[in-house]
Amino acid sequence: MNHIPVLIIGGGAAGMAAALAAAKRLSELKPDINPGEYITLLERESAPGGVLRQCIHHGFGLTRFSSDLTGVEYMRRFSEPFLTSGIRFRPDTSALHIFPDRTVSVSGLHTGRARLAFDHLILASGCYERSFWSLTPAGTRPSGIYAAGEAQYLINCCHKSIGEQAVVLGSGDMGQILARRMVLEGKKVLAVIEKNPVCGGLRKNQQECLEKYQIPVLLSSTVLAVHGESRITGVTVQNLQTQEDTFLPCDTLISAVGLIPEQRILDRSLTKDRLPEWISLCGNCHHVHKIVDSVTLQAEEAGREAVEKTLKDY
Amino acid sequence: MRILDGQPSVYDTVIIGGGLLGCFCALNLARCSLKTLLLEKREDVCTGISKANTAVIYPGYDNRPGTLKTTLTLKANRDFEKLCQKLNVSFSRCGSLLISEGPKGRQTVEKKYRQGIENQIPGLKLLSARELSELEPGLTPKASLGLYAPSAGTVHPWELCIAAWEAAKELGAQTMFHSEVTGICKKDAYFHLEINHKHTVLSRSVINCAGILADQVQALYTEPVIRIRPELAEYMLFEPEKKDLLKHIIFYETEEKGISLVPTLNGKILAGPVNRPANADSPLSTSDAGQKKLLAESEKILPKIAEEKKLRSFSGLRPNPYDPADPQRSLRGMEPLITDTKDGLISLIGIKTPGLTCSHELGKLIRDKVLDFLHIDPVVKEIPPRPVFREYSENPACQKILCRCEGITSGEVLDAIQRGATTIDGVKKRTGSGMGLCQGSHCSPRIAEILSSTLSVPMEQITKDGPGSCYLSPGCQRNLL
Numbered sequence: 043m044n045h046i047p048v049l050i051i052g053g054g055a056a057g058m059a060a061a062l063a064a065a066k067r068l069s070e071l072k073p074d075i076n077p078g079e080y081i082t083l084l085e086r087e088s089a090p091g092g093v094l095r096q097c098i099h100h101g102f103g104l105t106r107f108s109s110d111l112t113g114v115e116y117m118r119r120f121s122e123p124f125l126t127s128g129i130r131f132r133p134d135t136s137a138l139h140i141f142p143d144r145t146v147s148v149s150g151l152h153t154g155r156a157r158l159a160f161d162h163l164i165l166a167s168g169c170y171e172r173s174f175w176s177l178t179p180a181g182t183r184p185s186g187i188y189a190a191g192e193a194q195y196l197i198n199c200c201h202k203s204i205g206e207q208a209v210v211l212g213s214g215d216m217g218q219i220l221a222r223r224m225v226l227e228g229k230k231v232l233a234v235i236e237k238n239p240v241c242g243g244l245r246k247n248q249q250e251c252l253e254k255y256q257i258p259v260l261l262s263s264t265v266l267a268v269h270g271e272s273r274i275t276g277v278t279v280q281n282l283q284t285q286e287d288t289f290l291p292c293d294t295l296i297s298a299v300g301l302i303p304e305q306r307i308l309d310r311s312l313t314k315d316r317l318p319e320w321i322s323l324c325g326n327c328h329h330v331h332k333i334v335d336s337v338t339l340q341a342e343e344a345g346r347e348a349v350e351k352t353l354k355d356y
Numbered sequence: 357m358r359i360l361d362g363q364p365s366v367y368d369t370v371i372i373g374g375g376l377l378g379c380f381c382a383l384n385l386a387r388c389s390l391k392t393l394l395l396e397k398r399e400d401v402c403t404g405i406s407k408a409n410t411a412v413i414y415p416g417y418d419n420r421p422g423t424l425k426t427t428l429t430l431k432a433n434r435d436f437e438k439l440c441q442k443l444n445v446s447f448s449r450c451g452s453l454l455i456s457e458g459p460k461g462r463q464t465v466e467k468k469y470r471q472g473i474e475n476q477i478p479g480l481k482l483l484s485a486r487e488l489s490e491l492e493p494g495l496t497p498k499a500s501l502g503l504y505a506p507s508a509g510t511v512h513p514w515e516l517c518i519a520a521w522e523a524a525k526e527l528g529a530q531t532m533f534h535s536e537v538t539g540i541c542k543k544d545a546y547f548h549l550e551i552n553h554k555h556t557v558l559s560r561s562v563i564n565c566a567g568i569l570a571d572q573v574q575a576l577y578t579e580p581v582i583r584i585r586p587e588l589a590e591y592m593l594f595e596p597e598k599k600d601l602l603k604h605i606i607f608y609e610t611e612e613k614g615i616s617l618v619p620t621l622n623g624k625i626l627a628g629p630v631n632r633p634a635n636a637d638s639p640l641s642t643s644d645a646g647q648k649k650l651l652a653e654s655e656k657i658l659p660k661i662a663e664e665k666k667l668r669s670f671s672g673l674r675p676n677p678y679d680p681a682d683p684q685r686s687l688r689g690m691e692p693l694i695t696d697t698k699d700g701l702i703s704l705i706g707i708k709t710p711g712l713t714c715s716h717e718l719g720k721l722i723r724d725k726v727l728d729f730l731h732i733d734p735v736v737k738e739i740p741p742r743p744v745f746r747e748y749s750e751n752p753a754c755q756k757i758l759c760r761c762e763g764i765t766s767g768e769v770l771d772a773i774q775r776g777a778t779t780i781d782g783v784k785k786r787t788g789s790g791m792g793l794c795q796g797s798h799c800s801p802r803i804a805e806i807l808s809s810t811l812s813v814p815m816e817q818i819t820k821d822g823p824g825s826c827y828l829s830p831g832c833q834r835n836l837l
């Protein structure tokens with residue numbers, strides 16, 4: 043079995059920053075070691091970037107680069123050096139399970155099914171979205187209901203139109219950004235529905251995404267039921283304070299009801315107590331970061347530390 | 357009735373409805389080399405009752421000895437491994453516990469135990485509260501008496517239904533999707549089946565397996581002696597993080613009929629059903645009250661389930677049969693539900709539980725009736741080994757994971773499409789994609805892309821589950837037309 047001193051899972055903002063910082067630290071401490079021998083990064087998609095690839099809006103890099111970049115621009119500042127760094131990059135490769143014996147099973151286009159052994163693991167697998175269906179809404183199960191990340195991928199990466207009249211559930215940053223995106227795509231957004239009595243997300247996003255485009259926000263409300271037999275035709279929105287129900291006709295529901303750190307590939311025995319010191323988590327798989335700049339910082343530290351720790355026995 | 361496209365096709369037997377019953381009838385008739393056609397109004401097999409049920413292979417203590425239901429259930433249960441092996445379908449004989457609370461529940465358990473003993477069910481045992489908690493530690497301590505049936509099991513109904521259909525195809529049975537039977541008449545020796553008010557096919561015999569609509573299909577030919585009153589059955593799925601949270605199927609008997617908890621083959625826990633009359637406008641609509649009840653009942657049986665994540669809720673329809681001459685009287689037993697016009701049309705109207713368990717046995721029974729009617733001496737072929745499409749799933753170049761929750765690869769998706777999936781749900785039913793915590797939000801766009809490129813149709817035409825359920829904007833579909 044090939045033995046990898048530093049294995050990074052996930053090539054988003056966190057994984058790339060960790061890999062680049064690790065390579066830099068390696069060249070400082072052991073310039074004779076080739077980064078490709080020492081550091082491997084697995085990414086399940088064909089290109090690095092993670093969620094940044096689908097973030098075409100501004101608001102990235104304000105602290106890191108003191109400029110207001112789009113997510114894609116921020117991504118390029120890392121993906122370009124990363125792809126030329128000599129770090130071993132395995133795209134189209136998913137980590138399936140991390141075992142307590144410091145091995146990981148993987149499945150990918152170039153590797154097929156394989157098992158890799160490593161010394162230190164940096165988990166940078168981001169988040170997954172809490173699904174609308176887990177709220178067990180009443181009503182039917184039609185098409186036209188998208189998770190926010192799914193909608194964002196379809197619109198920004200696949201250049202597809204997902205619907206004409208949308209309701210957005212959840213007023214956090216994701217919900218707001220998707221509501222604005224729909225309006226910019228020439229679609230109608232009937233309302234953003236929020237269960238809390240106040241609008242979520244950053245104040246800046248509220249102004250730039252909702253107020254600027256006069257998108258109504260229904261506070262203290264939730265989607266109680268879904269209507270439509272094949273495609274969604276509307277939702278019943280319930281005001282949680284008055285218990286009043288309103289029907290909103292729509293052909294699209296975008297659900298932005300929360301992100302959950304993606305740690306499911308860690309063996310349960312590893313997550314029971316404190317994580318062993320040969321695993322570090324960074325970026326959104328550690329906790330949901332509001333801004334990417336803090337992801338980068340945290341990941342760089344993890345990358346440096348991984349090299350320092352593993353070089354001792356190398 | 358007009359016959360388009362020149363000569364209509366002539367079949368020995370036409371089966372209406374591609375659910376479990378229709379697919380197993382098709383398989384068993386195709387095994388006798390009959391020219392068989394399956395007509396299904398939807399886009400795929402397994403879209404009706406067979407799609408949403410409790411997935412239990414019953415041990416056979418629920419009914420009186422000697423009845424058809426009991427005989428078929430016992431035989432089906434005994435042979436289930438064999439059937440699943442042939443069809444290359446997974447099956448788990450995990451055993452079941454019928455638990456009770458209160459005096460009425462206790463009576464039911466005792467009655468079923470006696471019935472089960474009479475039915476000679478292997479390994480049946482009454483368990484005390486202590487024995488119950490040893491066998492299933494997470495169970496409510498309130499359960500005072502339990503009936504353990506080691507022969508109960510669970511299967512994946514979609515997998516079973518699709519496997520039966522694939523085996524039927526392998527034996528030469530034909531299928532037409534998007535083909536609703538809209539008229540039936542008989543001229544000379546042939547039934548003329550009108551499809552979508554347009555085409556006609558001819559057949560010497562007809563089997564009506566139209567599920568919830570079986571009475572309406574029957575009415576196209578003769579006044580049905582059985583009518584169906586649809587009842588909604590709501591379910592909830594959990595994703596237990598603790599994989600050993602539930603090991604057995606639990607049936608819960610209290611003062612009223614309780615729910616079941618099933619540890620499914622793909623590691624989820626299925627809870628349900630709770631029932632209520634189906635709403636005529638939107639029969640499959642789940643209700644807020646139903647969901648709350650499911651949650652409460654599940655927690656009553658398995659308190660720790662409260663800590664687990666909910667995956668989704670869904671519903672199915674139960675075809676409750678009644679006698680139209682006496683609508684208050686519901687029909688019991690299986691025998692009366694198999695009706696025969698004596699001139700070649702056999703209907704299965706109102707078959708409920710244990711229709712899944714008995715689907716193969718019922719298919720064989722119907723086959724014998726058809727052979728009898730057609731005066732054919734049966735030469736029954738073996739069920740062929742189910743064709744396994746390993747072309748893609750074993751190719752290293754197809755090992756990219758598309759569904760991260762369930763670990764489904766691009767190769768498995770390509771296999772599913774080659775085996776007949778044309779929709780996102782069709783892929784889900786064949787691979788298990790989209791059934792995890794993110795409920796398809798990651799894999800759906802990717803699967804839609806593969807469907808689009810493999811089937812050479814624009815992604816705008818890819819649907820979730822048939823016409824009208826476009827995955828992308830309904831606006832784009834309008835523009836394409």
Ligand SMILES: Cc1cc2nc3c(=O)[nH]c(=O)nc-3n(C[C@H](O)[C@H](O)[C@H](O)COP(=O)(O)OP(=O)(O)OC[C@H]3O[C@@H](n4cnc5c(N)ncnc54)[C@H](O)[C@@H]3O)c2cc1C
Pocket residue numbers: 051052053054055056057084085086087090091092093094097100101102103113135136137138166167168169194215216219304307324325326327331332333334335337
């Ligand atoms: C809609 C939206 C808007 C945002 N807006 C802003 C903003 O305006 N300003 C700002 O600063 N920040 C914003 N953020 C936050 C910021 O983009 C994220 O916090 C940051 O990009 C997260 O990076 P990450 O690397 O932790 O996760 P991700 O980008 O999710 O990367 C995880 C990577 O791991 C891969 N992966 C996961 N599991 C596996 C596995 N098992 N095997 C192999 N690979 C795997 C994934 O494919 C992915 O590439 C926004 C985020 C979103 C979603």
Ligand SMILES: Cc1cc2nc3c(=O)[nH]c(=O)nc-3n(C[C@H](O)[C@H](O)[C@H](O)COP(=O)(O)OP(=O)(O)OC[C@H]3O[C@@H](n4cnc5c(N)ncnc54)[C@H](O)[C@@H]3O)c2cc1C
Pocket residue numbers: 372373374375376377378395396397398401402403404405406407408409410411412413414535536537538565566567568569570573589629672673674675707708709710711712713714
């Ligand atoms: C709530 C519930 C729970 C159950 N749980 C269990 C269990 O745990 N164990 C067990 O053994 N059994 C169980 N059963 C029974 C079992 O699920 C069914 O008996 C089995 O699925 C057989 O269904 P079917 O083939 O009759 O109907 P369906 O699967 O509904 O198939 C009928 C098909 O006919 C098609 N159709 C209708 N009209 C026409 C037409 N005019 N032209 C063409 N096609 C038409 C429909 O589209 C449909 O695909 C349960 C049933 C219900 C309702």
